[in-house]
Amino acid sequence: AAAQPLSEDELRAKLLLNRIRRSLLARRQNWLQVFASFDQKGNGQLQEAEFERAVTSMALGLSDGEIREVRQHLQGNATCLAVDAFGSALHQMSPEVAKVENWGRAILMDAVREASKAAMLTSGGLRIGAFVRVKGLHSAAGVRLNGCEGVVDKWDAGTCRWVVRFSDDVLKSIRHENLDVLRGGVPSPGTPGAGGGEETAALYQMLCEGGENVTQAHVLSVVQRILPSLDDQQL
Structure with a gap:
């Protein structure tokens, strides 16, 4: 049976x-x-x-x-x-679990790809590998970083900040609004979503728009925004 x-x-x-x-x-x-x-x-x-x-x-x-x-x-x-x-x-x-997970991975890759495309149009070159200058920090520790220049190392999804590597090899997590792009990063070759920080950074940035505590509802709204062909039943 x-x-x-x-x-x-x-x-x-x-x-x-x-x-x-x-x-x-x-x-x-x-x-x-x-x-x-x-x-x-x-x-x-x-x-x-x-x-x-x-x-x-x-x-x-x-x-x-x-x-x-x-x-x-x-x-x-x-x-x-x-x-x-x-x-x-x-x-x-179960086969049903495998089917759902495969579908989810495919949707995620599509979402990453579309988020990356959108970011290329709106980021002003702020991506991994970009040469940046810090601005507008007001905390005691942050003020000392204003005017310092470094290279974007990765996107930290946990804090919703870019991690910048400075000349002394020190890493600092900084919000995107506190970074001026001096020289944009070059998109890495390969298929978006195949893995690695750069491909997923754009999607994580969108998820961070609602704050550091990302809810399921916000995730679904972001996915629907960048993949409008998906309906509520599919999600």
């Missing part, structure tokens, strides 16, 4: 589990050891709060709400969550 399609909640939980799996692999974290440290009874069963604290402690990039979704999906109607159930779920990959 054909497998039943996943519900929206099931699909979302499995997508989150796949994110956890990739993060654990990238960080080479021993999640079993972490879970054991939170298993107060030592019986391979975690209470709700224990599971959520254990996952939070690994800093995998999930919000409290997302961790709760994963826990509820795995726990079902049980009073606690078996560590083995979490391990089994990490090794499962």
Whole structure:
């Protein structure tokens, strides 16, 4: 018999589990050891709060709400969550999850490409590799940087600032409005979105327009703005 399609909640939980799996692999974290440290009874069963604290402690990039979704999906109607159930779920990959992730990667590449095109028209040459001069800083530490010149090293999506490398090899994170472009950076060859800081910087800048705390609603609005052919149902 054909497998039943996943519900929206099931699909979302499995997508989150796949994110956890990739993060654990990238960080080479021993999640079993972490879970054991939170298993107060030592019986391979975690209470709700224990599971959520254990996952939070690994800093995998999930919000409290997302961790709760994963826990509820795995726990079902049980009073606690078996560590083995979490391990089994990490090794499962449904075709629906793979399909959604492939679609998401394609959309992301399209968004990066369109954001890069828009940035080339509006950035005034402010991109990785641009030679810039600092201006308009008012803090005690910032005032000393005014008039200093350096080269843009990368875009820091976490702080919504350009990272500038100065002649003494010191790196400083500076907002775009505090930088004058003396000589624009040259776009690197290759396919936008194939990886690397320059290709994604333009999209990250758009996401930062709403402030450093980026919400899901803002992400969707940015994607719809640069990819107007997508409708609400597709997103």
